[in-house]
Amino acid sequence: MKKSTAIILFLMLCLGQQLSAQQNQSKTTPASEKKVMIVYGSDECHHCTDTKKYLKENNIEFVFYDIDKNQEALKEMLFKLKKANISLNNLSIPVIDKQGVIFTNDIPFEAFLKKLN
Structure with missing residues (x-):
């Protein structure tokens, strides 16, 4: 039980970091941004x-x-x-x-x- 809880927490942490990185990337370089x-x-x-x-x-x-x-x-x-x-x-x-x-x-x-x- 402890092992499965640790695995779930680890996967949630990894997924949360990926989502955070994607959100930060989309804020700094939106696809519609045009270079001037x-x-x-x-x-x-x-x-x-x-x-x-x-x-x-x-x-x-x-x-x-x-x-x-x-x-x-x-x-x-x-x-x-x-x-x-x-x-x-x-x-x-x-x-x-x-x-x-x-x-x-x-x-x-x-x-x-x-x-x-």
């Missing part, structure tokens, strides 16, 4: 303001972080650039995080804008 493009730049940068204008005109959802005013965003941007093996020497902004793909404005600006679509 992140633009790191500065309000003082004409390429950054032109990029924001282009994204708005083309109805592309994005979040803009002004790295001059938001130090956490600057740190996040630098971390992503390092992780993507993008040199910080001669870095040009804006820096784009398009669903995990990181790129900068290091090509002719019109070609850069086409990469945003």
